[in-house]
Each structure stands twice: as C-alpha cells, then as structure tokens.
Amino acid sequence: MTKIKDTTEEKILNAAKEVFMKYGLYGARMQDIADIAKINKALLHYYFRSKEKLFDQVFSGALHKYFQQMDVFSDASLPIKERLFKYVDNIFVFLEEYPQMSMFIIKEIGINPDLFKDRVEAIKKNKGVNLIKILDEEIARGNIKKIDTALFWINMHSLCSYPFLAAPLFKHGLKAHHKEWSDYSPVKIKQSVKQFIEKTLSV
Amino acid sequence: MTKIKDTTEEKILNAAKEVFMKYGLYGARMQDIADIAKINKALLHYYFRSKEKLFDQVFSGALHKYFQQMDVFSDASLPIKERLFKYVDNIFVFLEEYPQMSMFIIKEIGINPDLFKDRVEAIKKNKGVNLIKILDEEIARGNIKKIDTALFWINMHSLCSYPFLAAPLFKHGLKAHHKEWSDYSPVKIKQSVKQFIEKTLSV
DNA sequence: AAGTGATATAACCAAATGGTTAAACCAAAG
DNA sequence: CTTTGGTTTAACCATTTGGTTATATCACTT
Incomplete structure (x- = not known):
C-alpha cells in the first residue's frame, strides 16, 4: 500500500506520529515511541536531538499533509463544483488514513499557538x-448562489x-440503535456532504 | 454568572477540569492543577486520593453535562422540530461554555475506551x-421527510x-481573508444549523 | 483556655522521564 | 585482517512526577 523504507529513522517517525497524535506533546513518552x-x-x-525536535518534525509533516489537500483548488480549469467535489474526495482519503490528525493539529495549536503562526505562514x-x-x-x-462563503x-x-x-462516540451511539458505524462512514457521509454542497451552491 | 462556592474542593475541581481538558490524563500535571x-x-x-480518581471525577462530570443536553428530547409535548431547535440551542450554550469538552471526551475515550463503556451505560x-x-x-x-436518521x-x-x-484553526484561517471568527460564531453558525434541519426534515 | 477534628503545608520519597555517555556492533574500504 | 565510519545498546544521570508523612493551623465546642 504505502511505501515502506523501514529505515530506523522512518520507524521512529512512524512510531512518534502514532504516539504524539494519541497523547500530544506533553502526554507522549519517549520510551513508548x-x-x-x-x-x-x-x-x-x-536521530532527533530532543523530544521537542522530534515532535516538531511530526507536527510539521502533519500540517503539511493537512494543507496539501487544498492543492486541488489551484486547478482553475475545472468548474468550481468539480473542484469542491474533488476536494471532498481528497479530504476523505486523508481522513481515512489519518482520522486523528486534524484533532492532533487542533489540540496542539490550542496548547501552543506559536507552533501555528510560524509554520502556517510559510x-x-x-x-x-x-x-x-x-x-x-x-x-x-x-456561477454559484450568493452565500456567505466563509460560513x-x-x-x-x-x-x-x-x-x-x-x-x-458515534460508533458506540449507533450500536445502541442496532446500527453500525461501518454502514455510515465514509461512503454515505461523503454523499451527504456532496448533497450539501450541491444544495447550498446551486443557483 | 455561574455559582461560585469557592470551597477548596471546587477550586481543585475547576483547576483539574481546566488542566485535564487541555492536556488529557497523561499530559496533565498534578502540580499544574x-x-x-x-x-x-x-x-x-x-481531597481526591489519586490522579486517576480526580480525573475520573472530572471526566464523569463532563460526560454527564454532555449527555444532559439531550434531556429536551424527553418533552414529547413539543413538535419534533421545536425539540430539535431547542436541542441545538442547548448545544450552543454548552459549547460556548465548554468549547473543549467534546474534544476532551472524544480524546479520552479514544485512548481508554473502557472509561466509556462503564459510564455511558449508566x-x-x-x-x-x-x-x-x-x-x-x-x-x-x-411528520418529517423520510431520511436516514442516524446520518x-x-x-x-x-x-x-x-x-x-x-x-x-478557523480563527487563523478567517483572519487571512480579513474576516473575523467573532462574526461567525456562534450566531450565524447556529442559524445555518437550523436551516439545515429545516431543509432536511421538511416534507 | 483547652481540647478536638477537619483543613492545610513543608519536607520528603520512590518511580518515571528526558537525556547522556562510553562501549559494542557491523558493514564497507584499504 | 584491520581500520574506519555510521549505527545501536546498556548503564547511567539529573530532574520531574505522583504520592506520603509529620507537623502546623484554623474553626468550633466545652
């Protein structure tokens, strides 16, 4: 599936990604990694002088991948709705691989806003x-309805x-209603997002 | 605003709430609290024998408040849409007071699923x-459109x-577009949620 | 004023944690 | 085979961490 170089450095980075995403900078333990x-x-x-340096590498990578999804918007040849649909597809591929990443980024930014300012500008x-x-x-x-675009x-x-x-939460909540999370994520949810886009933007 | 008894026990619980919400069980430091x-x-x-016991108290309280919002659904006298609107109002009041709580609950459940099983059943x-x-x-x-209710x-x-x-994230992102987060949250967002409910449920 | 029980603190402890060091390993070059 | 360079490890260190203890303080009763 994904390329596996399996060098020591990559093994460390993958382990660090896992642990930092789960526990955050303070909660993570070097021994666990x-x-x-x-x-x-x-x-x-x-390989990485300190815990902070290692974290920094992981966080930078996460932030990069997170914003990488927006690249599709550069392609001005596609109509806007196509671009949005493609963007949604990207997001879902991304979220299926790294379901915790957006929370990781959000959390760490909440704790240490400086991490953000420096990196995001770049x-x-x-x-x-x-x-x-x-x-x-x-x-x-x-081309689209007159809406509040930021909203x-x-x-x-x-x-x-x-x-x-x-x-x-949902996994547990749905089970109580004799329904399965796997029936909803991600196919149906993606559908309904596209429906939302369609309904909201159509003139 | 909120009642402040200011007993030592409450001072501790409030501090613990703040620290645990920010850093999680592992990341939190007793000295910080x-x-x-x-x-x-x-x-x-x-007052609380151990870190785990203190955390447990905080987590239980959070979970209780979180699910308390759903009480409005018990009131069968109101039409369903009214109940949903009221529920949304509740959620927004809750989220404005504890913007981090749902993430706190989600995170801790992700780390230690057992916390959930026991408590939620009750x-x-x-x-x-x-x-x-x-x-x-x-x-x-x-009374409402035939939709996938779980979705x-x-x-x-x-x-x-x-x-x-x-x-x-949004605060920063909006500023880049010369717009302010305060213009969107929570009033406009709540409006658009209700719009979504209206559009989705109306027959 | 003296006694009493709950509340609070400083000083301390053992374990865990991030980080260092010196020595060992190991593949490639001479 | 020996040397050389990067790589890996066990043992160690200083600090931090959750937790304890002995002592002090305070509010209240008698």
Whole structure:
C-alpha cells in the first residue's frame, strides 16, 4: 500500500506520529515511541536531538499533509463544483488514513499557538491559493448562489471532519440503535456532504 | 454568572477540569492543577486520593453535562422540530461554555475506551430516551421527510460541534481573508444549523 | 483556655522521564 | 585482517512526577 523504507529513522517517525497524535506533546513518552519503533531509547536522541525536535518534525509533516489537500483548488480549469467535489474526495482519503490528525493539529495549536503562526505562514505563501476568495469570485461571476462563503467553508469542513473525530462516540451511539458505524462512514457521509454542497451552491 | 462556592474542593475541581481538558490524563500535571487552584499539591491527594480518581471525577462530570443536553428530547409535548431547535440551542450554550469538552471526551475515550463503556451505560439507562428512535417514529407518522436518521444525527452534530473544536484553526484561517471568527460564531453558525434541519426534515 | 477534628503545608520519597555517555556492533574500504 | 565510519545498546544521570508523612493551623465546642 504505502511505501515502506523501514529505515530506523522512518520507524521512529512512524512510531512518534502514532504516539504524539494519541497523547500530544506533553502526554507522549519517549520510551513508548522507542518501544513501538522497537529500538533503544537512546536512538531517538541519536536521530532527533530532543523530544521537542522530534515532535516538531511530526507536527510539521502533519500540517503539511493537512494543507496539501487544498492543492486541488489551484486547478482553475475545472468548474468550481468539480473542484469542491474533488476536494471532498481528497479530504476523505486523508481522513481515512489519518482520522486523528486534524484533532492532533487542533489540540496542539490550542496548547501552543506559536507552533501555528510560524509554520502556517510559510505553507500559505507556498500555496498562494485563496480558497474563500475563489468562491467569492465564482459568486461574482454568477456561477454559484450568493452565500456567505466563509460560513459555507466552515460547514463543509464540519460535515467532513467531525464524523471521523467523533467516531469513538458515534460508533458506540449507533450500536445502541442496532446500527453500525461501518454502514455510515465514509461512503454515505461523503454523499451527504456532496448533497450539501450541491444544495447550498446551486443557483 | 455561574455559582461560585469557592470551597477548596471546587477550586481543585475547576483547576483539574481546566488542566485535564487541555492536556488529557497523561499530559496533565498534578502540580499544574495545584498551582491553578492556588493550593498545596498534597491537598489534591487529601481531597481526591489519586490522579486517576480526580480525573475520573472530572471526566464523569463532563460526560454527564454532555449527555444532559439531550434531556429536551424527553418533552414529547413539543413538535419534533421545536425539540430539535431547542436541542441545538442547548448545544450552543454548552459549547460556548465548554468549547473543549467534546474534544476532551472524544480524546479520552479514544485512548481508554473502557472509561466509556462503564459510564455511558449508566447514563443511558437514566435518560432512557432514544433520540434516533424518536426521529424514526416521527417519520412513520409522516411528520418529517423520510431520511436516514442516524446520518442526519451525525450531520447535525458535526455542524454544531466542529466549529467550536476547530476554532483555533478557523480563527487563523478567517483572519487571512480579513474576516473575523467573532462574526461567525456562534450566531450565524447556529442559524445555518437550523436551516439545515429545516431543509432536511421538511416534507 | 483547652481540647478536638477537619483543613492545610513543608519536607520528603520512590518511580518515571528526558537525556547522556562510553562501549559494542557491523558493514564497507584499504 | 584491520581500520574506519555510521549505527545501536546498556548503564547511567539529573530532574520531574505522583504520592506520603509529620507537623502546623484554623474553626468550633466545652
């Protein structure tokens, strides 16, 4: 499936990703990371000088992947709705692989806002695509309904992300109603997100 | 605003709530809790035997408040849409006071699923209201559109909760578009949730 | 004023944690 | 075979962490 180089460095990074995502910077234990990577704890410091440095690498990678999904918006050749649908597809692929990542990013930013300011500026400049601006332009051209684009953006993301974040809750909640989470995620949810987009944007 | 008894026990619980919500069980430090409560660390153990016990109290309280919102559904005298609107109002009041709580619950359940199984069963039995079942009944009576009720439930919660969870992200993201988070949350978001309910359920 | 029980604190302890070091391993080059 | 370089490990260290204890303080009763 995914490429596995299996170098020591990658084993560490994968283990660190797992542990940091679950417990956050403060809650994570270097020994746990070493155990999962099946290496000696000292190797962590050999490859990444400190816990903070290792965390920084993991967090940067997460943030990069998170914003990478927006690349599809650069493709101005596609009609806006197609781009949005493709974006939703991207998000779902991403969320299925890293269901915890958006929460990880949100949590760590909440704890240490500085992590964000520095890094995001760099990413933003690299991409240079202004998603809400694009939607506003489409409205000006009359291609979509006249809506509050920022609000639409928030709502669309909510519909996509929250089901994955809250999966532990929903899994249990649905079972109480003799329904299975697997029947809902991700196929049906993706459908209903696209429905929401369709209904909200159609003139 | 909220009643403040200001007993030592409450000071500790409030401090613990703050720290546990931010850092989780593993990430939280007893000394931090003591500092915020402005008491000696030993007092923590005097009132609550251990870190786990203190956490348990905080977590139980959070879970209780979280599910308490659903009480409005017991009031069968109101038409279903009124009940849903009232429920949304409740959620927003709750989320404005405890924006981190749903993430706290979700995170801790993800780490330690056992916490959930034991406690939720008790809560569920106390309430005895089956929300999705109520919606299904309303469909049978022809009061609302024939929809997938569980999916509707998930979507509605997503629209309510995620904006609060992801506030740190949105705050920053909106500023980049010269818009302010305060212009969107919570008034406009609540409106659009109710719009979503209206559109989705109307026959 | 003296006694009493609950409340609070400083000082302490053992275990865990992030981090270091010196020595061992091991593949490739000479 | 020996050397050389990067890689890996066991043993260790200083600090932090959750938790305990002995002592002090305070509110209240007698």
